[in-house]
Amino acid sequence: MSRLTGKFAELAKAGRKALIPFITAGDPNPDFTLPMMHAMVAAGVDIIELGVPFSDPMADGPVIQRASERALAHKMSLRKVLALVGEFRKTDQQTPVVLMGYVNPIEAMGYENFANAAQQADVDGVLTVDLPPDEAEECVALLKARGIDPIFLLAPNSIDERIKMMDAAGSGYLYYVSLKGVTGAGHLNTADVETKLKQIRGNTKLPVAIGFGVKDAETAKTVANLGDGVVVGSALISKIEAHQDDLATAQQQIVELLAAMRQAMDS
Amino acid sequence: MTEKYNMPDTRGHFGPYGGIFVAETLMPPIQELNAAYQRYMVDPEFIAELDADLKYYVGRPSPLYHAERWSRELGGAQIYLKREDLNHTGAHKINNTIGQALLAKRMGKTRIIAETGAGQHGVATATIAARLGLECVIYMGAVDVVRQSLNVYRMKLLGATVVAVESGSKTLKDALNEALRDWVTNVDNTFYIIGTVAGPHPYPAMVRDFQAIIGREAKQQCIEQAGRLPDALVACVGGGSNAIGLFYPFIDDASVAMVGVEAAGDGVETGRHSAPLCAGRPGVLHGNRTYLMEDDDGEIIETHSISAGLDYPGVGPEHAWLKDTGRAQYVNITDNEALEGFYALTRMEGIIPALESSHAMAYTMKLAPTMSKDKIIIVNLSGRGDKDMQTMAQREGIML
Ligand SMILES: Cc1ncc(COP(=O)(O)O)c(C=O)c1O
Numbered sequence: 001m002s003r004l005t006g007k008f009a010e011l012a013k014a015g016r017k018a019l020i021p022f023i024t025a026g027d028p029n030p031d032f033t034l035p036m037m038h039a040m041v042a043a044g045v046d047i048i049e050l051g052v053p054f055s056d057p058m059a060d061g062p063v064i065q066r067a068s069e070r071a072l073a074h075k076m077s078l079r080k081v082l083a084l085v086g087e088f089r090k091t092d093q094q095t096p097v098v099l100m101g102y103v104n105p106i107e108a109m110g111y112e113n114f115a116n117a118a119q120q121a122d123v124d125g126v127l128t129v130d131l132p133p134d135e136a137e138e139c140v141a142l143l144k145a146r147g148i149d150p151i152f153l154l155a156p157n158s159i160d161e162r163i164k165m166m167d168a169a170g171s172g173y174l175y176y177v178s179l180k181g182v183t184g185a186g187h188l189n190t191a192d193v194e195t196k197l198k199q200i201r202g203n204t205k206l207p208v209a210i211g212f213g214v215k216d217a218e219t220a221k222t223v224a225n226l227g228d229g230v231v232v233g234s235a236l237i238s239k240i241e242a243h244q245d246d247l248a249t250a251q252q253q254i255v256e257l258l259a260a261m262r263q264a265m266d267s
Numbered sequence: 268m269t270e271k272y273n274m275p276d277t278r279g280h281f282g283p284y285g286g287i288f289v290a291e292t293l294m295p296p297i298q299e300l301n302a303a304y305q306r307y308m309v310d311p312e313f314i315a316e317l318d319a320d321l322k323y324y325v326g327r328p329s330p331l332y333h334a335e336r337w338s339r340e341l342g343g344a345q346i347y348l349k350r351e352d353l354n355h356t357g358a359h360k361i362n363n364t365i366g367q368a369l370l371a372k373r374m375g376k377t378r379i380i381a382e383t384g385a386g387q388h389g390v391a392t393a394t395i396a397a398r399l400g401l402e403c404v405i406y407m408g409a410v411d412v413v414r415q416s417l418n419v420y421r422m423k424l425l426g427a428t429v430v431a432v433e434s435g436s437k438t439l440k441d442a443l444n445e446a447l448r449d450w451v452t453n454v455d456n457t458f459y460i461i462g463t464v465a466g467p468h469p470y471p472a473m474v475r476d477f478q479a480i481i482g483r484e485a486k487q488q489c490i491e492q493a494g495r496l497p498d499a500l501v502a503c504v505g506g507g508s509n510a511i512g513l514f515y516p517f518i519d520d521a522s523v524a525m526v527g528v529e530a531a532g533d534g535v536e537t538g539r540h541s542a543p544l545c546a547g548r549p550g551v552l553h554g555n556r557t558y559l560m561e562d563d564d565g566e567i568i569e570t571h572s573i574s575a576g577l578d579y580p581g582v583g584p585e586h587a588w589l590k591d592t593g594r595a596q597y598v599n600i601t602d603n604e605a606l607e608g609f610y611a612l613t614r615m616e617g618i619i620p621a622l623e624s625s626h627a628m629a630y631t632m633k634l635a636p637t638m639s640k641d642k643i644i645i646v647n648l649s650g651r652g653d654k655d656m657q658t659m660a661q662r663e664g665i666m667l
Binding site for chain 2: 062154
């Protein structure tokens with residue numbers, strides 16, 4: 001059983017929902033990320049999504065775009081993100097780590113080289129925003145053969161047929177993007193998400209994490225009640241952006257926000 | 268070629284290139300668009316409306332002009348110019364824009380967005396939007412907003428909102444990113460008119476089909492005027508829409524050589540260029556797999572060209588396929604060479620070409636003298652130089 005599948009099974013048994021923070025690796029500099037990952041685990045998160053910076057983050061709003069730019073200014077790269085996960089694993093063999101990014105850095109490395117390197121670094125899942133299952137056959141096979149879960153996105157306008165496709169291609173969990181738009185945008189409509197989740201559940205047994213529009217403890221609690229996990233990204237990265245000159249404060253505020261979300265979700 | 272050329276496949280693949288590499292939210296509108304495109308491209312009523320617009324609104328057919336003086340001066344092949352510069356709004360872009368706008372109307376979309384580099388596609392889109400009474404938002408890199416300010420003014424006059432994109436390199440690729448973000452956010456009422464043969468399927472095939480009128484006309488005109496097919500076709504390649512528009516109807520005519528001209532900027536060897544086919548490698552950007560300019564880590568690198576319309580790190584996937592199969596060749600022309608082409612056509616034929624098209628002119632100046640006088644080259648004069656007057660005057664130290 002993969003670490004991700006195990007984690008969701010364990011949470012389900014305990015009647016809890018997964019708290020999944022997203023940060024961009026190397027933002028605002030490469031030294032910040034590793035201690036931040038450990039601090040997030042200490043704050044009670046279940047899974048870490050680590051953004052691989054890309055020069056053209058087409059599905060991201062301004063907050064994550066700028067995070068990518070800061071990381072790239074420090075020459076962060078897919079290879080370095082993989083090395084970072086390897087470092088993390090030296091002291092944490094429990095927390096699943098999912099890489100999230102765009103397909104071109106993986107294409108540049110080569111699918112097979114990447115799959116091997118991800119296995120070696122002990123990566124648990126790979127979410128590639130612009131690699132839908134229609135184009136992902138080769139990559140999915142290589143990842144699955146190495147026990148790595150390919151994670152796919154679902155959108156508010158995904159029809160049954162698409163959800164079934166994700167169910168077949170994906171493993172670990174599915175990521176429901178709760179609104180039409182880029183990361184960091186707008187407010188999510190609870191009733192809409194609830195309706196959509198019913199449709200999704202009718203087409204897959206995989207756990208469903210919900211992201212986009214989760215800002216604070218209150219939204220985290222609301223969303224947690226609808227799915228199996230909550231992804232929070234831009235709200236964390238905004239703290240990094242606001243405190244670039246005082247990263248201890250950035251880390252502290254992220255930890256506090258996650259701890260508050262954890263508490264709200266578990267209460 | 269023995270078998271008739273029939274690309275792409277139903278999933279939009281040109282061999283390993285093309286495809287649909289987009290975020291999931293864009294899958295439904297892309298499928299909806301593909302269905303509409305498949306349906307209307309064979310719908311007699313749609314075709315009749317498009318043809319009428321191309322004739323009465325755009326001014327087609329555009330002439331095929333024998334540049335006799337220039338041909339004589341160069342001392343080789345006979346040069347024929349396909350005069351896309353004479354189209355309404357001054358470039359080939361409008362052939363495609365009209366087609367997509369008519370599709371948008373049939374699909375019930377009320378809002379149109381587009382990216383633009385040189386501003387020609389933006390102007391063409393704003394023009395059609397004005398005519399059809401559709402809301403129009405144009406994304407343009409902040410750098411391009413400055414160097415193509417005349418076109419920015421034209422778009423605003425036409426009632427479009429022009430958004431200066433400040434992210435990344437602030438040029439065409441970033442405008443495309445921003446347009447895609449808009450589309451993801453407003454998928455229900457918005458039609459994204461992509462200006463070149465890039466983007467996810469069906470855009471590369473659809474834009475090609477709308478631009479193929481260039482080659483169909485040129486073929487017929489060449490036979491009428493010269494009694495035979497041309498020996499070579501030359502066109503500049505940014506995303507590749509004017510080039511594929513000229514090439515496509517000739518692909519099965521094996522005797523016709525096809526040459527795409529990329530922008531070499533300061534020179535391909537300097538790294539400061541926009542020539543992915545000549546000096547890049549395959550990767551995935553903006554919804555398709557194609558040749559890209561990228562670093563070892565797969566990050567897209569900044570491009571350089573004197574012409575905003577060629578300043579793009581990718582290229583249409585069909586060109587990637589034509590390159591790999593050897594059916595077309597791709598060469599490159601530096602900024603300085605393009606300027607020579609610009610002045611040559613202006614002084615020799617009294618036609619001021621766009622800086623993009625000047626790259627094709629410059630390569631023709633190299634190619635024609637290597638061919639005998641009974642050979643024929645058709646060069647795509649994709650647009651006129653009006654929009655570049657500011658840039659050219661500035662280079663000459665003149666304040667307008
Ligand atoms: C006159 C002209 N020619 C060529 C191009 C390049 O585009 P494409 O390669 O798609 O024809 C542009 C783009 O703005 C243009 O304005």
